[in-house]
């Protein structure tokens with residue numbers, strides 16, 4: 001990793017003040033060494049500290065430097081794969097456990113925000129918007145399916161009702177999840193890091209783990225120090241590189257981009273999203289948007305390989321925004337940035353243990369804000385010896401990308417192109 005400052009995003013520009021955190025320059029001992037201070041690492045650290053573990057977090061750059069400080073801020077429950085598809089692959093018992101947990105991440109975020117008084121513009125309510133009758137039929141069957149798992153809070157919206165919650169003429173209907181919602185993602189991560197420190201956890205920034213010495217008492221090396229631990233949690237996700245070669249083969253970092261408009265003013269903002277819900281459409285390569293605390297529109301869409309500079313990002317994402325919300329044609333884009341999420345072939349998270357003491361969770365393939373919070377809890381449970389829920393994730397089958405990471409990126413891009421075409425043709 002070369003550049004370790006935050007990208008010039010709206011989130012970095014509106015981040016709550018934070019203390020400077022040192023780089024590790026000593027040899028330290030701890031119960032658990034967490035690698036990566038995104039939501040997976042911070043959520044794990046918090047649950048472990050609350051359960052009496054001593055925790056040291058190593059972050060290569062800064063807290064929330066990765067996807068956790070750059071994402072669309074949408075609290076979307078469940079997984080990047082439908083639960084009936086999961087059920088067909090793993091059977092009813094494991095699917096039941098996974099289905100029971102599917103809406104827990106959103107609850108964990110709310111508990112964290114309340115308990116540690118995190119200022120992150122939390123708002124309730126997320127809408128899945130259907131662009132076609134077929135997508136609406138899919139939402140209807142999803143609602144029935146979730147009710148089977150006891151999740152009864154979902155509400156279908158017909159064409160008239162969805163028009164009352166989002167001023168977009170493209171939608172034929174939708175589904176409202178009041179257990180969804182949105183947050184300022186970087187401020188959530190920064191608040192969780194402060195909570196970690198309030199419980200005695202230690203976070204080192206600018207401290208990449210460069211080598212793991214495996215064994216009964218593993219040691220994580222950084223350029224200037226090392227951490228000896230009873231357990232290690234690997235939470236570097238799409239930014240991990242090849243630190244743990246076993247993990248790299250079955251996952252693929254993908255770039256995705258977000259833009260933020262200038263502040264819209266109360267009237268325009270309310271005319272677009274009167275209840276301040278967030279919206280994502282039902283395409284495979286989906287578009288998603290929401291208002292910020294200061295009434296900008298944050299819009300993200302699709303997966304684009306190689307878009308790096310802000311002008312390039314704006315050129316790709318702004319037309320998508322104007323297609324959904326042409327009302328914004330005269331509005332200026334103030335920020336454009338990119339971030340990496342980690343894709344797996346099944347689009348399900350990759351969770352497990354290497355040897356007795358190295359745990360990992362990564363690769364939730366796009367919908368990660370809630371899952372990563374759940375992952376922290378499930379990993380902490382496993383370290384305490386309660387592995388039933390951990391095993392439900394760890395037993396999910398995973399396969400290497402055809403062509404590996406070198407060839408796999410163009411193949412994943414081709415896959416994205418294929419699904420984009422499917423979206424356009426409506427099948």
Ligand SMILES: Cc1cc2nc3c(=O)[nH]c(=O)nc-3n(C[C@H](O)[C@H](O)[C@H](O)COP(=O)(O)OP(=O)(O)OC[C@H]3O[C@@H](n4cnc5c(N)ncnc54)[C@H](O)[C@@H]3O)c2cc1C
Pocket residue numbers: 035036037038039040041058059060061062063064065066067068069070071072073074075076207208209210235236237238239240241243256257258288300338339340341361362364365366367368369370372
């Ligand atoms: C642009 C974008 C928009 C998204 N929008 C949404 C959304 O609206 N809703 C949603 O649910 N999901 C969204 N996602 C996905 C979601 O943000 C991620 O799934 C989630 O944040 C992943 O969290 P994480 O902690 O696993 O990884 P990250 O947040 O990427 O954190 C990994 C951290 O590990 C550090 N690290 C890596 N290697 C090392 C090392 N060797 N040593 C020390 N530290 C290391 C990195 O610097 C980084 O800080 C989006 C993702 C992106 C990129």
